[in-house]
Amino acid sequence: xxxxLTIDTSNNKKIExxxxxxxxxxxxxxxxxxxxxxxxxxLIDKLLKENNVNFMEIKGIKVNIGPGSFTGLRVGVSxxxxxxxxxxxPVNGKEIGELTAPVYNK
Numbered sequence: 079x080x081x082x083l084t085i086d087t088s089n090n091k092k093i094e095x096x097x098x099x100x101x102x103x104x105x106x107x108x109x110x111x112x113x114x115x116x117x118x119x120x121l122i123d124k125l126l127k128e129n130n131v132n133f134m135e136i137k138g139i140k141v142n143i144g145p146g147s148f149t150g151l152r153v154g155v156s157x158x159x160x161x162x163x164x165x166x167x168p169v170n171g172k173e174i175g176e177l178t179a180p181v182y183n184k
Contacts, residue, residue, distance in 0.1 A: 080138060081099050081131055081136050083096070083139045083161070085140070085154045085157060085158050086154065087114050087146075087150040088150055088151055092109055093114055093121060094107045095118070096125075097129055104128070106124060108121055115153050140169075140170055141154050148182050151182060152180060154180075155179065159177050162178075163175060
């Protein structure tokens, strides 16, 4: 079973990063005391290291597209799209290279 990274930045007070490895789920979260744009990648790095996984082993990314915080969604979706493009893996099951878009609160 592939390794899937999950990113949830929809809550303006909390960041959640998850990793699904062969059906086993591992998660790390952080209260947003710093800018999400500065916190997400270090959290991903920490979770991957804790599970002895490198970026090249990730076969897909799932990102919460909303509804939620405008800035938070942009950060999470942008990072997911960038990693998906760089690693040549699907984001939210879309074709490789096809961008995922956030859904903002109305």
